[in-house]
Amino acid sequence: MSLKIFVSSDQYNMQHQSVLQQTTTFGQDGDILTSIQAQHAMANRAPQGQLSLSNSCLPKKQGVSAESSDATGEARDITIPKYDKDFRSKQLIKDAIMDNDFLKNLDTSQVREMVDSMYSKEFTAGSLVVREGQAGIHLFVSAEGDFEVIKGGKVLGHMGPGKAFGELAILYNCTRTASIGVPVTDTKVWMLDRKVFQQIMMRTGLQRLQDNINFLKSVPLLHNLSNDVLAKIADVLEVEFYSAGAYIIRQGASGDSFFIISSGSVKVTQRLPGRLEEEEIRILQRGDYFGEQALLKEDCRTASVIALHPGVECLTLDRDSFNQLIGDLSEIKEKDYGDEERLKNPPCAQFVEQPEYDYIKLDDLEVVATLGIGGFGRVELVQYTQDSSLTFALKCLKKQHIVDTQQQEHVYSERNIMMSCKSPFICRLYQTFRDSKYVYMLLEACLGGEVWTILRDRGCFDDHTTRFIVACVIEAFDYLHTRGIIYRDLKPENLLLDSSGYVKLVDFGFSKRLGYSSKTWTFCGTPEYVAPETILNRGHDRAVDYWALGILMHELLAGNPPFTASDPMKTYNLILKGIDKIDFAKHNIGRTAQSLIKKLCRDAPSERLGYQRGGIQDIKKHKWFQGFDWDGLVARTLPAPIQQPVRGPCDTSNFDCFGKDSDIPQDELSNWDVNF
Ligand SMILES: Nc1ncnc2c1ncn2[C@@H]1O[C@H](COP(=O)(O)OP(=O)(O)OP(=O)(O)O)[C@@H](O)[C@H]1O
Numbered sequence: 001m002s003l004k005i006f007v008s009s010d011q012y013n014m015q016h017q018s019v020l021q022q023t024t025t026f027g028q029d030g031d032i033l034t035s036i037q038a039q040h041a042m043a044n045r046a047p048q049g050q051l052s053l054s055n056s057c058l059p060k061k062q063g064v065s066a067e068s069s070d071a072t073g074e075a076r077d078i079t080i081p082k083y084d085k086d087f088r089s090k091q092l093i094k095d096a097i098m099d100n101d102f103l104k105n106l107d108t109s110q111v112r113e114m115v116d117s118m119y120s121k122e123f124t125a126g127s128l129v130v131r132e133g134q135a136g137i138h139l140f141v142s143a144e145g146d147f148e149v150i151k152g153g154k155v156l157g158h159m160g161p162g163k164a165f166g167e168l169a170i171l172y173n174c175t176r177t178a179s180i181g182v183p184v185t186d187t188k189v190w191m192l193d194r195k196v197f198q199q200i201m202m203r204t205g206l207q208r209l210q211d212n213i214n215f216l217k218s219v220p221l222l223h224n225l226s227n228d229v230l231a232k233i234a235d236v237l238e239v240e241f242y243s244a245g246a247y248i249i250r251q252g253a254s255g256d257s258f259f260i261i262s263s264g265s266v267k268v269t270q271r272l273p274g275r276l277e278e279e280e281i282r283i284l285q286r287g288d289y290f291g292e293q294a295l296l297k298e299d300c301r302t303a304s305v306i307a308l309h310p311g312v313e314c315l316t317l318d319r320d321s322f323n324q325l326i327g328d329l330s331e332i333k334e335k336d337y338g339d340e341e342r343l344k345n346p347p348c349a350q351f352v353e354q355p356e357y358d359y360i361k362l363d364d365l366e367v368v369a370t371l372g373i374g375g376f377g378r379v380e381l382v383q384y385t386q387d388s389s390l391t392f393a394l395k396c397l398k399k400q401h402i403v404d405t406q407q408q409e410h411v412y413s414e415r416n417i418m419m420s421c422k423s424p425f426i427c428r429l430y431q432t433f434r435d436s437k438y439v440y441m442l443l444e445a446c447l448g449g450e451v452w453t454i455l456r457d458r459g460c461f462d463d464h465t466t467r468f469i470v471a472c473v474i475e476a477f478d479y480l481h482t483r484g485i486i487y488r489d490l491k492p493e494n495l496l497l498d499s500s501g502y503v504k505l506v507d508f509g510f511s512k513r514l515g516y517s518s519k520t521w522t523f524c525g526t527p528e529y530v531a532p533e534t535i536l537n538r539g540h541d542r543a544v545d546y547w548a549l550g551i552l553m554h555e556l557l558a559g560n561p562p563f564t565a566s567d568p569m570k571t572y573n574l575i576l577k578g579i580d581k582i583d584f585a586k587h588n589i590g591r592t593a594q595s596l597i598k599k600l601c602r603d604a605p606s607e608r609l610g611y612q613r614g615g616i617q618d619i620k621k622h623k624w625f626q627g628f629d630w631d632g633l634v635a636r637t638l639p640a641p642i643q644q645p646v647r648g649p650c651d652t653s654n655f656d657c658f659g660k661d662s663d664i665p666q667d668e669l670s671n672w673d674v675n676f
């Protein structure tokens, strides 16, 4: 992996160009030279004021690679010594490293190790710390006193305390590019031995290489490649970042790179004949690849690829490496995106889906009543002023509160995921708005109320009602999971009924686009519903939704979730003990229901029903669902078991009553919500 750093020749301060008459005394770094009348006219020097780093000397990303350390044999298996120092010294060294253009890209862990491994040395007035033209064996940070930079016999400038120097010879394997002298008073420096520096770089470099190999192994395309080939790919990869909205590839342009997404997601679009607008074709995410077509067939990019919020990190390979390492894979060679079909039969204009209600402006809406209060603000029932039969739920989120709790990314994720979902089992999000105080989500109004409120009023549900609710959730999960989205916040509070009594999933604040072969580590969810792997921070994926489905079944049938305690810590302890420790309320939860709950709530994610080879069909085929009319559910012909009366588009009688909001938040103008 590499990152290119370009050095400008005037990067260094060259104010003082006075000439010294000196005689040369040879020594290594740190030799104390008794006289500063050394002659600095050196052979083998770079042109005046210019750092000439040849291409082969350009730094590999984050320091010296394992290869060059191995070649010198210097850095193998040495122990890294540590030297105690006070807080101020540590801070001085760290700041000096971070202030140095060539060192500031190191990892935090590398910087920390460097700080710990430096030791101090004093230099008396008249001595040279570093001599131009010699091999460098130390890296320095000036701690006390004044230092002189001398090149070709001329003083280029002075440095006080807190400057890192001597890094060039060490990073680029060249001789010292200047001398550093101590002109007047005694000085102190912090020093790091070259071999220790290289050991620190190599260790973390190897670790990073291994991390990349592990990631590549998780990429389905590369699954069958040997470790050898994966290591080669990892070695030539470059990391590229694209911010949201950036065109990574433009259809019609020529192309020379192949991309694997290591985080974030992209949208693939294509211009179809006779259409002005580009058509969105698919979303790709972590572990997916793109850009192979132009490298395989012709030079021309066959589609556009655009980074989605909050930006994308890709690992890229150039044409040669692609051809050598990947281009021969049968999956790549046989890839068929169905372009021919699509280009032959572009969707007719009248069948092209128009965004719904995109003509509605915030000013066209009038508040009827408050439907609910969430963590970030209210959800209002609003009416379209030009057509009173049209009502919506307008979720109003206080921007300042979002910023204070650093939830910007979650809010964007909620917006992007909900906007992209069009399922009868998921509450629709039509549009978003923003002003100085709020961001707004224009949602489909679900006027049957919350499943949670009905459960609270009835205590528990029978098998028939529970089956219908759980079936709606399964359809919603099927829709989300096939699109690589995990939900992560299942509970009765997030299930709303529409006016026909069908259930819809709302509140996508914790949902995430994850793809199929990756995991995520962010702890989120509701304590009673979180899966053991989330608590144990082992990394989780869509299997947490199947766990939560088992918990939901239990709560709907029994009136309470299986793992509940007075505080979350205790709840987590119960969850970790497992579902087999639970005494099921037998009169509420029958044998087949119990069997399904236990199959969903297995400790090991891979053993959960829904997560195995048969996928979500395995749940639908369980005995508890025997005879259930799945087709009728999807066609909405199956009668819903809960029918809450909804007497019109403005009827809020299925919701609790809420007073007016007196808390008007302050303006939030940082512009994080520019894409709302
Ligand atoms: N589309 C909708 N139709 C009808 N009522 C809704 C809709 N969306 C939300 N509500 C009501 O508003 C309440 C608050 O919703 P919101 O999603 O903000 O709350 P929340 O679940 O606490 O979310 P958050 O965790 O984002 O704060 C819900 O409990 C529900 O009663």
Ligand SMILES: Nc1nc2c(ncn2[C@@H]2O[C@@H]3COP(=O)(O)O[C@H]3[C@H]2O)c(=O)[nH]1
Residues within 6 Å of the ligand: 012, 013, 014, 051, 130, 136, 149, 151, 156, 164, 165, 166, 167, 168, 169, 170, 175, 176, 177, 178, 179, 180
């Ligand atoms: N070549 C050069 N080196 C400088 C200058 N100012 C400070 N230095 C430091 O002097 C050091 C001499 O040894 P290195 O070449 O290893 O690394 C060099 C830099 O860290 C300058 O203007 N030119």
Ligand SMILES: Nc1nc2c(ncn2[C@@H]2O[C@@H]3COP(=O)(O)O[C@H]3[C@H]2O)c(=O)[nH]1
Residues within 6 Å of the ligand: 249, 255, 268, 270, 281, 282, 289, 290, 291, 292, 293, 294, 295, 300, 301, 302, 303, 304, 305, 337, 338, 339
């Ligand atoms: N042509 C085409 N490319 C797609 C599609 N989906 C994803 N892509 C990727 O988008 C990339 C655009 O650049 P390339 O043509 O090099 O390679 C393309 C594919 O890797 C699709 O449906 N059609």
